[in-house]
């Protein structure tokens with residue numbers, strides 16, 4: 066794989082670049098004291114890449130994921146998603162991007178406890194404005210993709226941890242996002258269940274899904290084709306690895 | 309998110325949190341129920357006053373000549389004392405008026421006092437004895453259930469005959485036939501010649517506890533000094549005729565009393581409008597007090613809903629963060645919470661409407677007040693209830709909408 070072009074301010078990304086960050090910084094003002102969580106991260110991720118983000122605790126992994134996931138806006142720098150510069154969009158425009166382009170998987174699943182699996186997966190489609198019947202069909206298809214076709218009526222507390230995370234993955238996928246972002250998706254799971262989730266990710270990757278995943282564990286990171294390591298808010302290394 | 313979706317979600321949440329929602333809709337419930345209940349009483353009495361009382365009991369196109377007006381709210385003492393000094397209406401006034409009218413009218417004399425009526429060992433106390441002339445029954449629309457009214461001849465000759473109200477006949481005779489039996493009125497023996505149909509009651513006052521005797525019969529002495537009467541009743545066929553007759557009555561009375569042009573009348577001419585005006589005065593007080601009660605309970609209801617919604621937003625911060633991370637815009641979250649508080653309030657208002665209607669039927673059945681539900685009050689109740697919900701929801705909902713998704717998701 067050849068490395069992408071060097072990006073300068075004023076450029077636009079190459080067409081196959083899904084994610085491009087340029088000197089991205091994020092600082093938190095903690096009552097006078099400024100915490101520099103990201104200090105200039107420049108990163109390009111191609112379509113259908115499978116990237117693991119590693120690094121010690123506090124190195125800025127989650128901060129970067131939140132920026133890439135349009136849940137947060139950078140203090141400075143550029144962020145391009147699918148050729149669109151999103152770093153200076155406002156709240157509601159970001160909501161639309163989150164809805165259409167991004168599938169987020171959280172460490173703690175974040176399912177609505179009172180809603181069944183099908184309804185949880187439906188949620189993004191409600192905000193996309195789809196009709197009820199179409200929503201249900203699409204949500205059912207997403208659940209089948211993660212192997213939960215027979216658990217659609219179950220509520221989260223009637224599912225195992227691995228099954229819950231698969232519901233969350235189905236929800237992330239239901240809108241056909243450009244990228245699947247996962248912040249420590251196996252952080253709350255045992256090794257067997259983690260392996261199940263990794264199998265799901267591998268299948269999705271094979272079907273063409275672009276995936277960026279944060280993890281602390283090397284054997285989880287081993288599933289990815291590329292490992293980006295952060296240290297003190299900067300990229301310490303960026304390596305391709307054999308599958 | 310479409311409005312429909314927001315509403316569905318709101319109803320789901322209400323169903324899931326029945327107790328909390330039940331508590332929060334209490335204020336609106338009470339507000340709307342009291343609005344409808346109180347409005348129903350005003351409405352019912354209003355209708356009673358305009359339809360039944362004015363039309364039937366007082367008589368259509370009827371006026372009364374009296375020493376002082378009958379229904380007068382808030383009269384100062386000085387006025388009251390002046391009224392008490394006025395000369396009374398006399399038989400001779402009535403005769404002069406009857407002779408003086410140039411429009412076709414029916415007239416009657418009337419004087420009343422509370423007495424005890426007895427038959428053998430049975431007594432009926434606090435009975436309104438009315439000494440009247442024969443056309444009294446026509447003017448008051450009193451139809452007889454049995455027997456007959458007295459005649460002009462009997463009135464003029466002062467015959468000791470009596471017509472009983474239904475309650476008096478029931479009390480004295482139970483299930484014996486009252487006709488031709490002799491009752492004692494203030495120590496005098498009277499022969500029963502008729503019983504009037506049951507009249508029911510108005511505002512809790514029974515209308516069947518009366519006895520009518522000829523104005524010139526001996527019992528007149530129990531009611532008024534000789535030759536004096538309480539009221540002279542005049543019924544015309546049409547409204548303009550009544551106005552004309554009133555003008556004539558005023559003129560005749562003024563000249564009989566030698567009043568100079570600047571002097572005020574020292575007598576009163578009452579119409580059913582006077583009664584209605586009296587009622588309108590009372591209902592105006594209700595109309596001022598009522599919105600106070602309703603507004604206070606709706607404001608309290610709104611504050612309760614607002615607090616519960618703020619609690620609910622705090623509790624569901626994670627859910628809001630999640631929804632935002634999945635693409636909910638500010639207006640989606642805003643709409644969700646507004647719909648929820650509006651739905652809570654509307655459900656409260658709906659229960660309030662049902663309770664208000666129930667209350668109305670209860671009042672109508674268990675109390676003398678003729679309550680009847682006004683459709684306008686139902687509409688107003690629901691609209692105001694829902695409005696309170698929307699207003700109370702604005703602040704909590706906008707707080708929810710402004711939440712930062714990352715901070716919200718991180719919350720425990």
Ligand SMILES: Nc1ncnc2c1ncn2[C@@H]1O[C@H](COP(=O)(O)OP(=O)(O)OP(=O)(O)O)[C@@H](O)[C@H]1O
Pocket residue numbers: 093095100101102120121122123124125126127128129
């Ligand atoms: N909302 C915030 N306010 C203030 N400082 C923050 C905030 N979020 C993150 N930080 C700080 O930014 C730095 C990076 O945090 P971040 O959560 O990105 O680390 P991380 O790499 O995800 O760590 P972990 O592996 O523990 O999840 C940390 O020093 C953290 O304290």
Ligand SMILES: [Mg+2]
Pocket residue numbers: 126127128
């Ligand atoms: Mg983290």
